[in-house]
Amino acid sequence: MQLTGAQIVIECLKEQGVDTVFGYPGGAILNVYDELYKHSHEIKHVLTSHEQGASHAADGYARTTGRVGVCFATSGPGATNLVTGIATAYMDSVPMVAITCNVGVSLLGKDSFQEIDIAGITTPITKHNFIVKDITKLAGTIRRAFRIAQKGRPGPVLVDIPKDVTSNKTEFKPVDVEQEQQSTEEITDEAVERAVKMIGKSKKPYLFVGGGAVISGASRELLEFVEKVQLPVADSLMGKGAFDGNHELYTGMLGMHGTKTSNYGVSECDLLIAVGVRFSDRVTGNARKFAKNAKILQFDIDPAEINKNIITDAHIIGDIKDILARLNQELEQQEHQEWIAKIMEYKEKYPLKYADAGLSGPYIIEEIYRQTGGDAIMVTEVGQHQMWAAQYYKYKQPRTLISSGGLGTMGYGLGAAIGAQMANPHKQVINIAGDGCFRMNMNEIATAVREKLPLIQVVVNNHVLGMVRQWQTLFYEQHYSATVLNDSVDFVKLAEAMGATAYRANTREEFAEAFAKAMDSDMPVLIDCMIDSDDKVWPMVAPGNAISEAFDEGDINNR
Numbered sequence: 286m287q288l289t290g291a292q293i294v295i296e297c298l299k300e301q302g303v304d305t306v307f308g309y310p311g312g313a314i315l316n317v318y319d320e321l322y323k324h325s326h327e328i329k330h331v332l333t334s335h336e337q338g339a340s341h342a343a344d345g346y347a348r349t350t351g352r353v354g355v356c357f358a359t360s361g362p363g364a365t366n367l368v369t370g371i372a373t374a375y376m377d378s379v380p381m382v383a384i385t386c387n388v389g390v391s392l393l394g395k396d397s398f399q400e401i402d403i404a405g406i407t408t409p410i411t412k413h414n415f416i417v418k419d420i421t422k423l424a425g426t427i428r429r430a431f432r433i434a435q436k437g438r439p440g441p442v443l444v445d446i447p448k449d450v451t452s453n454k455t456e457f458k459p460v461d462v463e464q465e466q467q468s469t470e471e472i473t474d475e476a477v478e479r480a481v482k483m484i485g486k487s488k489k490p491y492l493f494v495g496g497g498a499v500i501s502g503a504s505r506e507l508l509e510f511v512e513k514v515q516l517p518v519a520d521s522l523m524g525k526g527a528f529d530g531n532h533e534l535y536t537g538m539l540g541m542h543g544t545k546t547s548n549y550g551v552s553e554c555d556l557l558i559a560v561g562v563r564f565s566d567r568v569t570g571n572a573r574k575f576a577k578n579a580k581i582l583q584f585d586i587d588p589a590e591i592n593k594n595i596i597t598d599a600h601i602i603g604d605i606k607d608i609l610a611r612l613n614q615e616l617e618q619q620e621h622q623e624w625i626a627k628i629m630e631y632k633e634k635y636p637l638k639y640a641d642a643g644l645s646g647p648y649i650i651e652e653i654y655r656q657t658g659g660d661a662i663m664v665t666e667v668g669q670h671q672m673w674a675a676q677y678y679k680y681k682q683p684r685t686l687i688s689s690g691g692l693g694t695m696g697y698g699l700g701a702a703i704g705a706q707m708a709n710p711h712k713q714v715i716n717i718a719g720d721g722c723f724r725m726n727m728n729e730i731a732t733a734v735r736e737k738l739p740l741i742q743v744v745v746n747n748h749v750l751g752m753v754r755q756w757q758t759l760f761y762e763q764h765y766s767a768t769v770l771n772d773s774v775d776f777v778k779l780a781e782a783m784g785a786t787a788y789r790a791n792t793r794e795e796f797a798e799a800f801a802k803a804m805d806s807d808m809p810v811l812i813d814c815m816i817d818s819d820d821k822v823w824p825m826v827a828p829g830n831a832i833s834e835a836f837d838e839g840d841i842n843n844r
Contacts, residue, residue, distance in 0.1 A: 290420050290451040291316035294384065295324050297427040300462050303355050305329045305346060305707050307339040309366075311359025313399065314386035316451035318357075331707060331736060333700065334728035336363050340370020341700030341726075344379050346708045348687045349662060351502070353380045353434050354704065360387045361399030364445070365406065369694060371441045372410040376691025377523060378500060380439035382430050383407075389449040390418050404445050412440035420453040428462070435465040438587040439500060471588075472603035472611060479599050481615045483582055487556035489624045490516040493539055493568075496523030496690070497561015497585060498605050499683040503527065506609035507560070513613060515621050517628045519547035521562055522671075523690045526680035531659075534625070536632055540568035541826045542672045545635035545835050548826070550628050551576050552833035559583040561605045564594035565691070574831035584608045637676055637823075644793050645816055646670055646745050650677035652797055653715060653743070656804060661713040662687065662705050666698040666722030669751040672822040674717045696725030699742065703729060706738045713741070713804065720746040720770060727779060733809040734784035741803045742785075742811040744776050747818045755821050760828070769818075780811035787811040 288296065294317050298306070306328055310318045321330055333339040336358045343354030354374075358367050364385040374381045388397045404416045413433050415426050423446065430442040484490060492514075498507055504527055511518055511534055518528050519539040528535060537544030539551060551557060557579040562568070569575040572594060580598040583591060584605055591600045601608050639647040650673050653661070659679050664687040665671040671688055680686050687705055689697040702716035723744050733740055745751075750768040757765055780787035786806060790796035796814055803810035823837035 286457055287454045288457040289316065289320070289454050290423050290446060291320040293423050293455075293457050294427065294446070294451070295320045295328070296457060296459065297424055298328060298355065299324070300428070300460060301353065301431050302462075303328060303353070305331065306355045306357055307331045307333055307342040307346070307704065308357030309333060309336045309339055309359070309363060310357075311363045311399070313360035313388060313448045314357060316448065317384070317386060329707070331703065331732065333703070333732050335726075336366035337370055337696065338700035338703070338726060338729045338732065340367045340381075340383065341373065341697050342704035342707070343381050343383075344370060344374045345664065345687050345701030345704030347374070347379050347381055348701070349684050349705045350708045351500070351684070353382055353431055356381070356383050358383070358385050359399070360385065361401045364401055364403040368406060368410070370700075371407055371443065373689050373692045373694045373697060374441040375410045375412070377689065378439050378496060379441065380434040381441040382434055383441060383443045385443065385445045386451060387416070387445050387447045390447045391449075393447065404443065407443050410441070411443050414443035414445070416445040416447070417450055418447060420450050420455045423450060423455075424457060428460070432465060472601060472608060476599070476601045477611050477615060480582055480601055480612060483556060483580060483599060484514060484558070484616065485619070488621065489554045490514060490556040490558060490621065491551050491554035491579070492516050492518045492558045492560065493520070493551065493562055494518060494524040494527050494560045495521040495562030498524060498527035499561075501561065501586070501605035502683070503606035503609055504683055506606055506613060509613050510609050513616050514619050515625065516558075517550055517625060519543065519551060521565070521568055521690070522675050522688060524561070525675060525686040526683040529681050530679035531681060536628060537637070538675055540565070540832060541570065542676070542822050542824065543832065543835070544637060545824055546628060546631040548824070548832040548835045549631055552578070552831065554579045556580050556582060560609070561585060563590050566594070569595060570826045570830055570832040574833070643817070644790065644796060644814060645820055646673040647677045648793060649743065649745060649796060649814055650674050650717070652793070652800065654678045656797075656800055657713055661685070661715050662709060664688070664698050664702040664705055664714060664716040666716070666718040667693045667695050668719045668722060669755065669820070669822050670717045670719045670745040695722045698722065699726045699729040699733070702740050702742075703733055703736070703738060706740045707736070713739070715741045715743060717743050717745065719751055720744055720748065720776070721750040723776065724774070727776070730780055730785050730809060730811065731783040737807070738809055739807050740809055741800070742780070742809065744811065744813045745816060746776070746813055747816050747820060749818045751820070752822070754818070758819065758821075759825075776811060776813045785809040785811055787813065789813045789815070791815050
């Protein structure tokens with residue numbers, strides 16, 4: 286059948302099972318939006334307040350479901366406004382397809398109105414991107430974009446379509462799209478055998494789990510592996526929920542703001558088993574001193590991550606779920622009672638702790654955990670509140686902490702929370718923001734209100750850029766350059782002006798009451814929480830130091 290390019294775009298989205306698209310229209314993409322209007326009963330379009338919000342919403346949708354998130358933008362500034370969201374998805378291996386439309390083919394390269402080389406701009410931050418100048422190649426390109434976004438290590442793909450291609454016609458043949466299967470062909474018997482021998486010889490093994498285990502859906506296999514090998518477990522920010530945060534062998538996050546238990550344990554272990562991690566500098570601290578007593582055994586689907594930041598002694602390339610399943614078949618039951626007892630002593634001696642009076646970030650997170658029973662989808666911006674959300678909320682399931690890890694994108698959270706809530710209408714979605722981050726995307730409250738989303742926006746308001754101020758306090762002689770937000774912005778009034786319900790909390794009791802009301806609401810609720818400007822995230826590892834040198838406020842006072 287003969288279809289226009291715009292019709293082909295919509296038909297290809299339907300083939301892929303896309304039910305929600307986030308975007309913002311404009312002149313170059315009007316043909317696609319006109320066709321989308323005719324299929325609104327099949328594909329829901331969420332009009333965000335800003336294109337960056339659309340990209341973050343597609344990201345949040347993808348992270349909570351494992352499916353490809355889709356966003357639309359027009360040419361020029363519309364397309365460039367997606368860039369930060371695309372880069373965020375790229376750093377955290379999130380499957381996304383961004384569809385932009387450009388000026389007509391004859392106008393390309395002539396500095397035409399709202400023309401931009403978005404394919405060139407996004408080349409370093411996508412798995413692949415395309416500009417489709419020939420309508421006969423459009424359907425095949427879109428299908429290929431979805432395959433690339435999902436296959437192997439996931440990531441974003443951009444498809445740029447000139448406007449005349451969306452109006453031209455060609456023959457279109459629908460296809461049945463098969464679910465993309467992750468490849469396990471690189472898992473060799475030799476690699477599995479070597480790993481089994483290394484694990485069997487270890488007296489003090491430790492497991493470090495990251496986002497790859499979440500993406501793979503390997504939680505069941507991971508639990509079986511841990512209980513068979515009997516070893517303590519630390520995770521990265523991206524790995525939260527892959528292993529139950531309530532399990533007795535779980536010791537907390539590893540790295541700059543990891544627990545002392547995890548940092549000390551990894552520094553003392555004789556075998557570190559790294560599962561779906563990329564050894565970020567925020568995890569390793571001084572790489573030359575990282576796990577220096579241990580052999581490193583790494584499992585990852587991406588060969589590029591092997592020996593990139595930390596040199597391994599052995600590795601297995603493949604899907605994490607399949608790697609662990611193979612190992613669970615080969616491994617015999619093990620015991621490491623003495624080693625685990627030592628780690629449990631650390632766990633008892635070095636618990637996470639905070640002031641027992643006054644409203645604070647850690648209290649807010651723990652109260653949210655108490656009221657939700659650990660069953661919410663937690664979304665965060667970036668900064669102190671992000672670390673408190675990682676430390677004090679116990680994640681029982683994967684895909685329940687949604688946060689910008691690799692890029693550290695302030696302004697990410699509210700858009701991502703909208704995507705998460707659209708994908709999970711029966712779950713409670715909560716976005717945790719600092720007041721600095723919230724300023725960057727608070728316009729998306731209007732989107733949440735328009736869509737009648739029951740998400741809760743918590744603003745941890747210390748009137749400063751908290752994490753930067755913490756560094757200025759500890760390492761820059763308290764030179765608070767450009768980090769004090771001493772203006773009169775009233776987030777409660779702003780939220781109410783956009784149609785949301787809003788509360789202000791100055792005490793623990795006020796927050797608990799406000800949050801309980803928010804949980805009963807079927808519309809967006811904002812809670813503005815006033816905390817001290819000098820509250821800090823503890824423990825911490827100073828830049829350039831080993832993670833074994835983690836310190837907290839007590840260590841500073843005892844010097």
